[in-house]
Amino acid sequence: MRIAFFIRNRRISFFLIIFLVLVTCRNGTPEIKKADPILFELKASLGSLSQIWYPRTMDTIEGGFYPDFNYRWELEGEQTKMLVTQARHLWTASSLYAYYKDTSYLKMAKHGFEYLITKMWDTNHGGFHTFLKPVEGIYTPQGSTKSTYANAFAIYGLANYYKVSGDTAALNLAKKTFQWIDQKAYDPLYKGYFDVLQLDGTNMLLLEENDKDYDNWIRRNWKDQNSSIHLMEAFSALYGVWPDKHLGERLTELQLLIRDTITSSKGYLYLHLERDWTPVILKDSSETYRQENFALDHVSFGHDVETGFLLLEASHAIELQHDSITPVKAKKMIDHGIDKGWDLKLGGFFDGGYYLDDSDECTILNRAKIWWTQAEGLNALMLMASLYPEEKRYRRLFEAQWSYIKKELMDQTYGGWYGEGVEGNEQIRLEPKAHIWKVNYHNIRALINTIEMLEGTYVLVPEK
Template identity: 55%
Template sequence: MKPISYFSTLLKYFLVPFLLLIFSCKETEPKSGSQELLHEIETSLNELVDVWYPRSIDTVHGGFLADFDAEWKAKGLQNKMLVTQARHIWTASTLAMYYGDSKYQDIAAHGYQFLKENMWDDENGGFYTLKGIEGDSLILLSTSKSAYGNSFAIYGLSTYYKISKDTTALNLAKKTFQWLEEHSHDSVYGGYFDIMKQDGSWLLNVKENDNNYDSFVRKDWKDQNSSIHLLECFTALYEVWPDPLLKERLEELLLLIRDTITTKKGSLTLHLERDWTPVSFKDSTETVRKANFWLDHISFGHDVETAFLMLEASHALGIKNDTTTLSKGKKMVDHAIAKGWDSEKGGFYDGGYYLDDSDTCTIENPAKVWWTQAEGLNSLLLLSKLYPNEKQYSNLFKKQWEYLDTYMIDHKNGGWYHEGLDSKPSVGKDVKAHVWKVNYHNIRALVNVIKMLKGEFVLTKESH
């Protein structure tokens, strides 16, 4: 009996503790780097959503509040801009689908009711650009309409329809598309004019800005910004309404953006004449060129964003093996990395310029703008999934997230700064939100990135 007793003792005092140690180590094994990163980004998304909702819901005048100070106190004019309101509808609808939580659908419905009842022009059609609060009423502040603004209305309405199945919202999105077709679309040269009179007529023959039209200097031109967002909204609408004319316009925009607006270097031309001749101030004096920088420069944020939007549109159109769009999108991101990326701290600069015909792109605005960083995060991970053998994209994606976590996210008050702490150290005192700083860029980027890391994103599923 002694050998058995000895073996039992050995098992009790040595072997069992050893096995328990092995199993306990297995249970407490640290998560992989990708799991930790996924957890960080999921947590960051949740915190970002919580700082915006329900805080931004306007329970008095409807729709959403626009202005918040550095500590997220509602301060400011609280004007109701079409883009702001529509982006909130898109975001809340997207969150309703992402979380499977009806409270976000309710938020989107709140925004939809305001848009339908207060921003649509019953007399001329199309959505108003801007209204302001005067006492208990809303007054019209804008004298012109914008294809850009109306594109976001379509974007929000189409996405709200996905989650709500409210056909009145879809019908309003269709009505907006048809209004743009009648008033903004150029049947001769293709594409769309952004700036229109209140009745939707063009400003081509207007010589004096006697009615305080918005962006009057751009009245005769077409531009990349409204074009890429029309592409974006038509993609969303086509997914729920595969109309033949809508498909034709979506294809038209994709080809114009990819093959005409995007240069051979891989950057977007910001403004173009009606016949798509690029608008450039390169041959002007330095004073004139710098004064018109906003009209003519290299916008790295728009470039990386457009790479994603083109691939999204191509997928929605069902184009198989679209290597042309894929290679052009890759070229746009590669150009932004080569010319606009901060290799030391990470992040993309706001704007550069080619002063001559050389390959030197001078950084003329080194600001690290919040929406550019969000779009960069999205496109870097997207390319890392589409080109898994090119490790630079994965490495830069991780560095971009580190940049955001270090310089862009306000870990004390919540939300994102409008600019990075590295390029503007005093940004912590600046407002957190205004009519142009909403949450659709960064929430879309974080949702997309989480889906990519989980292998659930529609554009990268085939790469897994």
């Protein structure tokens, strides 16, 4: 039997695929014998992960995708439809269709697109609603602000869906979303974009009191790395299918801001910055205040290694063939994540650290190994191993990262990934497998990318 049949049949379990692959390799062709053994594991894992998420997550009653599942993959929770969650499912289903050429994924992607265009787009003020919550059985927009970050993911999903489907309605909506973001959230004075907007899209620069209980009030006039990197990610995807001049200018501008301003001299991202790009740094605040506001200022190793990849992706999208600076800075970001955030004892990347003084010591403040950070670490390590094969530590760490993911993140009983590495904490095994912030685009993207890197077909790695 052909290996491809088993790998691409989503009904075959992960372990059965591995067994069949190994048996076939022992009796197969010379070409298969030469293949990287991790490649088979990655393909099997991708098939298993795809099977556990789809079509289980499809909401065939209300539309879109269910976000909340318990550790057994049973529906459990309030099932709030968040734009980020829905858009990520659209991106993932489209990517799985591109990989497998299985039309069931294209149908799921269309299902996701229809929910975005008919339910989540704000027909009064433009832009997408962030949340739709069930109120007395009817999904209703909730929240007091709109999010540029969330709308960026809509662009990301729509562009990918158009790429595989050719549906011009999806492209037109992606264009419309970009134009809405650029009109409402762009800062003409200092460049870049604000994330937090009023419901009608107006920025919050002139507001002095939180008289309407605005979400994210403290961030109303700041900029941040998270919305910036995902706007760059979205603009890269959209530019790939719509090479508009103005979009290209905004993408280039964002890439340079992230690379040269949001990234510190040490190689990590400032999480939040004031309007004029002055970093928000809480080092001189009390320890209690820093702990209470950890989300505002720390070293996020997952975002750093992910951004190294996204910077290179942006350069590729806008065809900066002679860009000698971005590869150096992207490598520095990933190296910083390895040098400061890698667990030398167990493997995997810690969640967050902090430079408490002016020394070169980064103190780890959150030792959790969050699932999406490990996925982005896997992707970044294989990318560095492919671009710099002479530096053997990248391949060695990639293998260690994959071993960590298999041992500490993969649920061999119910399937899917845990929210963080177990490492002896059995309670983690009982936590939800999916919620609005735990979808699948990070790990499925990492698996597809690393498979293509090992097969020598990945677009960011030049042919040798």
